[in-house]
Amino acid sequence: MKIILTGDRPTGKLHLGHYVGSLRERVRLQNSGEYDKIFIMIADAQALTDHAGTPAAVRENIFQVALDYLSVGLDPAKSTIFIQSQIPALFELTAYYMNIVTVSRLERNPTVKAEIAQKNFETSIPAGFLCYPVSQAADITAFDANIVPVGEDQAPMLEQTREIVRKMNELYGEVLVEPSIYLSSNETCRRLPGIDGKAKMSKTLGNCIYLSDDKDTVAAKVKEMYTDPLHIKVSDPGHVEGNVVFTYLDAFCEDKKTVAELKEHYQRGGLGDVKVKKFLLEVLEEILAPIRQRRAEYEAKPEEVMKILERGTQDANAKASEVLRRVKHGMHIDYFGSR
Ligand code: TRP
Secondary structure: OOEEEEEEOOOOOOEHHHHHHHHHHHHHHHHHOOOOEEEEEEOHHHHHOOOOOOHHHHHHHHHHHHHHHHHHOOOOOOOEEEEHHHOHHHHHHHHHHHOOOOHHHHHHOHHHHHHHHHOOOOOOOOHHHHOHHHHHHHHHHOOOOOEEEOOHHHHHHHHHHHHHHHHHHHHHOOOOOOOEEEOOOOHHHHOOOOOOOOOOOOOOOOOOOEOOOOHHHHHHHHHOOOOOOOOOOOOOOOOOOOOHHHHHHHHHOOOHHHHHHHHHHHHHOOOOHHHHHHHHHHHHHHHHHHHHHHHHHHHOOHHHHHHHHHHHHHHHHHHHHHHHHHHHHHOOOOOOOOO
16 A cells, blocks of 8 residues: 655645645655555644644634645545544544654654744743644554655654654564655755755745745845845846746746756856746746636635545544554553554
């Protein structure tokens, strides 16, 4: 069986970094027909580990993320889209995994470490936040997922999940499936820089182009995009490394030949930023226009979106309960028969 599980925290609308880092690949995998089952999780419980005080915002973002999913082409007939907090088995599994993970191991997780520093949590880390890699291991293993397509920043979570799986299997028999990370093959796509040239497109840094941005907003953002500060006159030779416009062309433009020609011309001198930006905008719009249109269609029928999530959640619950039963059996805590 080839089973995929992946997901996102509903902490905001999804942006181009999510698109090239993961969403585009998910749609490709979904449409390849090579996978037996695809689970896409909206990780609201994980979002609450550091947003406990704003549950209403998390709830609104669940809807926004669902719209983003549907608008990029995730198809509920092929992919099970569901809400994490509504799957009780995940919390039971998390509780058992907690016993085989040490606090020091959690404190060493590089992604969690970086987030703690970023959020100034050093002296007051919510326990749930420190432990979210354990709950993420539950998210993955509860569906017997063996393939997890995610961005590079999630590699430490996969690493830790694999450790948990091995330990559980060693203690309780072959109860869990060991997953592998699936990274985008396009290097540029694994960590898309923001429009300001900073290392990562991120909501907190305010350097995003959102999938839901309208055309004028995208045009304005492309216009202010960071290029080569030394490229002053059109005739000056320019740099393409660290030049966001070219990085985005690498990530989004399928016509590699044209990109190579543009780069060559830019480096030689005589090609202005305005022209390259105009081309980039066309490339982006070709991708974003259909996404925007599908988004508007679903936005107009919120009940249907909620129905999709409800059905997906039911489906996900059935699978996760089955895996939980198997694990509890292996742990000898199935006192009253199979239920
Ligand atoms: N940690 C992921 C993020 O920050 C979301 C997530 C939760 C996830 N559980 C997962 C991703 C399981 C992949 C698999 O976006």
